[in-house]
Amino acid sequence: MDSKIVFPGDFLTTAEEFVAGKNTYEDISGRIYAATVGNAQFDLGKREVSVDKNGRELELLEVGSIIEGVVIMLKPQAAIIEIYAAEKDGRKLNIQQSIGAVPISLVSRGYVTTMDTKFRIGDLVRAKVEVITAYSVDSSTADAELGVIRAYCTKCRDAMGLFDSQLKCINCGNVEQRKFSTLYTLKY
Structure with a gap:
């Protein structure tokens, strides 16, 4: 797994390369961004990108809220x-x-x-x-x-x-x- 420090709104990758994981979001054109400050984790096995942070996990608005x-x-x-x-x-x-x-x-x-x-x-x-x-x-x-x-x-x-x-x-x-x-x- 690769790792780098990111900030909210930082471009991480595209949906063609990885799936958006925890503390990330995908825009309408398939670009994946960081939703919080933390370490970007690129899991090459699962092809998933997530952002790990110390403390509480960011929970975004979702359907049913x-x-x-x-x-x-x-x-x-x-x-x-x-x-x-x-x-x-x-x-x-x-x-x-x-x-x-x-x-x-x-x-x-x-x-x-x-x-x-x-x-x-x-x-x-x-x-x-x-x-x-x-x-x-x-x-x-x-x-x-x-x-x-x-x-x-x-x-x-x-x-x-x-x-x-x-x-x-x-x-x-x-x-x-x-x-x-x-x-x-x-x-x-």
């Missing part, structure tokens, strides 16, 4: 989310300045006419990762425990409470619709 984030933009066909936390099987995952989307087809099990009846800018959302590509992370809020976990009034920006399956502003009394989670934080 549960993410939490803030809605930063609404488009006709998707809610764009800035992801601030992720976990899978009780393990926290490494998230750094990630942006994702909840496409209109993955919001709910039923038909959704417009995104602004399900999400608003500034809402805190809990979603499950369905697809990861080089350019996006598409997530679903169709399950009951997924969706908006904290909403803010569009009139006064105060927090909205959940009163008998209805979101109502605690300050001004405004009533709004959302695709809220069973884990919504302000229940009354």
Whole structure:
């Protein structure tokens, strides 16, 4: 096995030569890069490249992970989310300045006419990762425990409470619709 010190983003090899192992990732064009600081290990027998590091292993976002984030933009066909936390099987995952989307087809099990009846800018959302590509992370809020976990009034920006399956502003009394989670934080 060959070894050399690498840093995150360092080019290691191509997918034609080696398979991406621990603490590495492969881009859409088949190039393999280091995901962390450590020693690159090229296993010539298995044709696998990995990065060994002292300490905790880096765990990246993967399909099936549960993410939490803030809605930063609404488009006709998707809610764009800035992801601030992720976990899978009780393990926290490494998230750094990630942006994702909840496409209109993955919001709910039923038909959704417009995104602004399900999400608003500034809402805190809990979603499950369905697809990861080089350019996006598409997530679903169709399950009951997924969706908006904290909403803010569009009139006064105060927090909205959940009163008998209805979101109502605690300050001004405004009533709004959302695709809220069973884990919504302000229940009354």
